[in-house]
Amino acid sequence: MVGTDKRLKVAMVAFVYVLLFLIVLAMLVPYVWMISASLKLNKDVFSFPIQWIPELPRWKNYVDIWNRIPLGLFIFNTAKLAVIVTFLQLLTSSFAAYAFSKLRFKGRNLLFLGYIATIAIPWQAYMVPQFIMMRSLGLNNTHLAIICLQAFSAFGVFLMRQFYQGIPDELCEAARIDGLSEYGIWARIMVPLSKPALSTLTIFTFVSTWNDFLGPMIYLTKTPLKTIQIGLRMFISQYSAEYGLIMAASVVSIIPVLIVFLGLQKYFVQGIASSGVKG
Amino acid sequence: MQNETRVETGKPEKALWSKGVREHLVAYSFIAPNFIGFAVFTLLPMLFAFVLAFVKWDGANPMKFVGVDNFTRLIQDTTFHKAFWNTVVYTIGVVPFTMACALGLAILLNQKIFARNFLRTVFFFPYVASLVAVAAVWNFIFSPTLGPLNNILHAITGVPIEDLPRWAADKDWAMFTVVLFTVWKSMGYYMVIYLAGLQGINPELYEAAQLDGANAWRRFRNVTVPQLAPTTFFVLMILVINSFKVYDIFINLFAGADNQLNDSTRVMVYQIYNTAFRSLDYGYASAMAIVLFLLVLGITIVQFNGEKKYG
Known part of the structure; x- marks a missing residue:
């Protein structure tokens, strides 16, 4: 009896690992194929059976791609937007969240309710009037439009406030008695203590700005202003047969996100987990 | 005491501003940078959307x-109906x-298995890789004829x-393809939410069930599923x-250089985008946007009530 039970268990574990291996394979194959294709001539990309490791890797694809489209400019534009948006988001959100969580003033609950109520409203529902407003302010085809659009989210304020709620009020009281101003408390106590929450917000904002598609598609129609997403999309639709170059550009566009993701993955996971499980 | 406070009031501050007023000013100065941006670029456009839905406007001539x-x-617009139903079918698939x-x-990764962090x-x-x-x-x-997938299928099955x-x-397989892609792209995100939910379950419940002789399936059925109900509900919503908000996935999988989708792949946000930015029919596009808003609002209200029930 015990013997069969044990054998069954071993069989189960083996089955799970085989299943897991197959899933992992399916998840990874697209990336491997992408890298492999990025090192081939167009005529070899689709040769069958698949040659996973090209005999003569064509590194030249990674040189040509920078001349074929202004890929460097696209990456610079995207990085610029992502850094500015993330910085503004962190600064203004943690600033506002401090007042919402540690200061008493008239209209606090009403204002906060205003923030909460809008979190659920999809951006797509008001993107048209927002565009009309931005255009009348002369912001169409400027990076400032994307910054204004992304930098003041209700989500950031909400996330930071949740975290500050967990910091004891006595800490702020003690600092006040020691003569620190509210700005001083924010800068010297709250910001250093909220590094995990700030990291979560950083990675969320950075990745969503880097990967944003519809926003830049509406606002940035001039090529020199484009971000990597819509720039890459433009390249793919213009040169749809340049398979090798398309794959090389795709690899290049994923690398920055991969680096940020691997570095801050812990905070990303914590952030998602805390949004799903009520705190 | 005020050596760090930015003095907004000029020199005889104590005479001009009472303590309460000053505290309020400080508080508002914390809120203001975010709130001004939020009000101008989020709240105002939201209100404007409701006005726009009741006008006809091309952006040049008077409203x-x-x-x-x-x-x-909208009620008679068969193209919009198509977009609506495609969105619903996509949702039901995804x-x-x-x-x-x-x-x-999540259940797999919640076990003590090899290379857990790598797998996660x-x-x-x-989910984070550029779409x-x-x-x-x-x-x-x-790709139908060149692509490795069909070539592998051909090699295995012999079907031409x-x-x-x-x-x-x-057009018959498009929806299946986009559902498959979406699941591949986003399941990791929901997996992380589920993992957090699983880690919140008291292990004693499993031990008790095991003592009662419950097998793995019964433990899943009678412990995991009910304990995860709030998480499942959240994930569902x-x-x-x-x-419902999908757009970019469809454009990138189906559209050519003109960014157009056909009847079998158009979705609601695509219809809003096209009506506004191609046909310059801002009022009509806003009416569609209001429909999207009401749908999402309906789901949110269900969620809010459900959270009361589960929470």
């Missing part, structure tokens, strides 16, 4: 108030499929390539809302 005309037009995969992977990264990475890039790879892999599904290029 004309048309009452509910935009909404009666939601259960994603939930099952996310829960399954592998499952999660597609345009991964969609390009998928389009190559799923012309008779195999044309995936994204095939987020998934439905995200599916």
Whole structure:
């Protein structure tokens, strides 16, 4: 009896690992194929059976791609937007969240309710009037439009406030008695203590700005202003047969996100987990 | 005491401002940078959307108030109906499929298994990887005649390539292809939510069930499922809302250089985008946007009531 039970268990574990291996394979194959294709001539990309490791890797694809489209400019534009948006988001959100969580003033609950109520409203529902407003302010085809659009989210304020709620009020009281101003408390106590929450917000904002598609598609129609997403999309639709170059550009566009993701993955996971499980 | 406070009041501050007023000013100065941006770029456009839905406007000529005309037009607009139904079909495909995969992977990763962190990264990475890039790879892999997928299927089954599904290029298979892609891309996100939910379950419940002689399936059925109900509910709501907002995935899988979608792949946000930015029919586009808003609002209200029940 015990013997069969044990054998069954071993069989189960083996089955799970085989299943897991197959899933992992399916998840990874697209990336491997992408890298492999990025090192081939167009005529070899689709040769069958698949040659996973090209005999003569064509590194030249990674040189040509920078001349074929202004890929460097696209990456610079995207990085610029992502850094500015993330910085503004962190600064203004943690600033506002401090007042919402540690200061008493008239209209606090009403204002906060205003923030909460809008979190659920999809951006797509008001993107048209927002565009009309931005255009009348002369912001169409400027990076400032994307910054204004992304930098003041209700989500950031909400996330930071949740975290500050967990910091004891006595800490702020003690600092006040020691003569620190509210700005001083924010800068010297709250910001250093909220590094995990700030990291979560950083990675969320950075990745969503880097990967944003519809926003830049509406606002940035001039090529020199484009971000990597819509720039890459433009390249793919213009040169749809340049398979090798398309794959090389795709690899290049994923690398920055991969680096940020691997570095801050812990905070990303914590952030998602805390949004799903009520705190 | 005020050596760090920025003095907004000039020199005889104590005489001019009472303590209460000053405290309020400090508080508002914390809120202001975010709130001004939020009010101008989020709140105002939201309100403006409701005005715009009742006018006819092309952005150049004067606005004309048309009452509910935009909404009666929607009722008769078969193209919009098509977009609406495609969105619903997509949602019905994505939601259960994603939930099952996310829960399954979460349960696997919740065990003591080999290379757990690596596996989590592998499952999660597609969610953050640039959509345009991964969609390009998928389009190559799923390419009807050239693509490795159909060539492998042909090699295994012997079915001629012309008779195999044309995936994204095939109006009958397009929805299946985009659902598959979406599940691949986003299940890692929901897996992480489920993992957090699983880790919140008291292990004693499993021990008690095991003592009572419950097998793995019964433990899943009678402990995991009920304990995870709030998480499942949350995941369900987020998934439905995200599916209704879909646009970029469809454009990147199906549209050519003109960014146009056909009847079998158009979705609601695409219809809003096209009506506003191609046809310059801002009022009508806003009426569609209001429909999207009401749908999402309805789901949110369900969620709010459900959270009361489960929470």
